[in-house]
Amino acid sequence: MRAQRLIGVTLGLGAVLAGAACSxxxxxxxxxxxxxxxxxxxxxPPPEHPFTGRPVAQRRPxxxxxxxxxxxxxxxxxxxxxxxxxxEQVEGGLTRLMAIFSSKxxxxxxxxxxxxxxxxxxxxxxxxxxxxxxxxxxxMIPYVQKASLFDVSDSSAPGAYFRAxxxxxxxxxxGTPRKLLAKASQAAKADDIGFVFSDEPPAGGVPQKxxxxxxxxxxxxxxxxxxxKRWLVSQDGKKDMAAEGGQQGAPTIVVQWVKTDRSEFxxxxxxxxxxxxxxxxxxxxxxxxxxxxxxxxERPSEEEGTTYTMADGTPMPFARGQVWVVLASRKPVAx
Numbered sequence: 095m096r097a098q099r100l101i102g103v104t105l106g107l108g109a110v111l112a113g114a115a116c117s118x119x120x121x122x123x124x125x126x127x128x129x130x131x132x133x134x135x136x137x138x139p140p141p142e143h144p145f146t147g148r149p150v151a152q153r154r155p156x157x158x159x160x161x162x163x164x165x166x167x168x169x170x171x172x173x174x175x176x177x178x179x180x181x182e183q184v185e186g187g188l189t190r191l192m193a194i195f196s197s198k199x200x201x202x203x204x205x206x207x208x209x210x211x212x213x214x215x216x217x218x219x220x221x222x223x224x225x226x227x228x229x230x231x232x233x234m235i236p237y238v239q240k241a242s243l244f245d246v247s248d249s250s251a252p253g254a255y256f257r258a259x260x261x262x263x264x265x266x267x268x269g270t271p272r273k274l275l276a277k278a279s280q281a282a283k284a285d286d287i288g289f290v291f292s293d294e295p296p297a298g299g300v301p302q303k304x305x306x307x308x309x310x311x312x313x314x315x316x317x318x319x320x321x322x323k324r325w326l327v328s329q330d331g332k333k334d335m336a337a338e339g340g341q342q343g344a345p346t347i348v349v350q351w352v353k354t355d356r357s358e359f360x361x362x363x364x365x366x367x368x369x370x371x372x373x374x375x376x377x378x379x380x381x382x383x384x385x386x387x388x389x390x391x392e393r394p395s396e397e398e399g400t401t402y403t404m405a406d407g408t409p410m411p412f413a414r415g416q417v418w419v420v421l422a423s424r425k426p427v428a429x
Contacts, residue, residue, distance in 0.1 A: 126274070143197045144284055145177035147291025147414040154196050156223035156245075157271055157279035160213065161191040162205040163312075165330070167265045169337040172203030177284075180419045182212050183354060183368045184187065187310025192216065194223075196272060196284040200338075204268030206248065206255065209234075211276065212370040212421075214241045216394040221282030226254075226269050231367075244278035251277040255262050274295075287399030292411035298404060299385030307349055316347045318384040323413070324383055345413035347381040347420065349389055354423035370421050378402070382413040 096144045124302070143150040161170055163181070173179060176193035184190045192213055209227035214237055217223060224244040238245065244290045254273035256264045275281060304317040316325040324343040327334040334342040353371040373393050380402060389410045393400040402410040 095220065113132055132225075142291065143177070144286045144289060146196065146197055146416065147289070147412065148197065150197055153283040153285070154284055155275055155278065155282070156220045157195045157199070157226065157246075157275055157278075158213070158217060158223050159193045159195065159203050159226040159269060159274075160207050160209050160218070160228070161203070162207045162265055163189045163191045163329075167205040167331075169209070169335045170205070170342075171268060171337040172200035173272070174198035174336050174338055174340070175203075175340060176416060179416065179418045180216060181314070181418065181422075182210065182370050183421070183423070184210055185367055189309055189312045193219070199271040199275070201270070202268050203271055204258070204266045205262065205265045206260070206269050209238065210367055211237065212368070212372070214238065214243075215370075215396055216372055218242050219287050219393075219399045221285060224275055224278035224281040226271075226274050228264065228267050235413070244281050246274045263411075266410050272417040288393075288401040290401070290402075290409040290411045290416065291414050293414065295385060295388070295413070296404065296408075296411060297381040297388050299383070301384060302381065303384070304385065305349065305381060306345070306400075308418055308420065315411045316343075316381060316418075317382075319343065320384060323383075325414075325418075327418075329391065333395075344416040344418045346415070347419045348378060348412075348417065349381070349420045349422060350378040350400075351376050351424055352421050355375060370423075372400070372421065380410050 096417065141155070142148065145363055156429060161173065173191065175195065175198050177196050178194040180192040181189050182408040190210065191208060206228050208229045209225065211234060213225070217225065220242065222242045224246045224385065226246050228248045230238055233306055237311055246254065248267060250272060254277060255267055255269050260267050302318065307314045313330050315328040317328065319326050322343070324345055325347045326341045346372050354368045356368065373396055375392045378389050378391050380389050387404060387410060389402045389404060391400050391402050406411050
């Protein structure tokens, strides 16, 4: 999983200068020729962040945060600063986000909500990251304790959370990422998870203005905004606005079709928690630069990242910047 693939090759061109000696007659000594100046080496481009493809001076620890994604928790804070945003189905046919932070941290993030079993199968590709959440079902506690992560939940790191005024529980719990990572000083730093990036879109895309994705009780629409070079997010017929201002959106949206079935867990109403399977193979659609690309995805194991390839088998490069991975099932688990 750690094999980094990059799109684009920089070629350095060296110049060879040749001088011919000239003289006024056969007895004259050849004129001394000045030595050619050595070609200046091309500057080494800064390394790219494995989650965004943008230049980065150093790789920082990974923080995952579970975030409410219903109207009761809107507008959300901090999502616009995430490197990756996963959309997962939860009970009742609704969705919840798991935002991955590394290249930059927002001042605040939330509303922070409880974790799900699917999270524990997504996170191992990040090594041992920090996970911010506000509790889990009792049966799931042993699974969290055995998982490869640093627990920075509200019960493990209470000083890193606060209740936001003007909101009501449980949708008013927010975290301070800087304090959360301070409680997980050994959290794994960002590394390759299979993403590939390029400045220009590849051939083979189909122009697309908007794409819709449905869950049993949630509807998403991703609309291309040429001026912003982003796909703007709408949910349930409304623009998904950020608390910091502006509409949520990203340069790359991955709609990844996955198998979803019932897990052994359920909430207090008796609604079962969907188990989202992200290991294996499948198909999907990648949206970038106003175009849609059909892709195949593959993730051999939980410890490895996901690769996305086009019809000819070459890696599908993402646009640089935030990436949304929408984990959706063609046959969603009914509420």
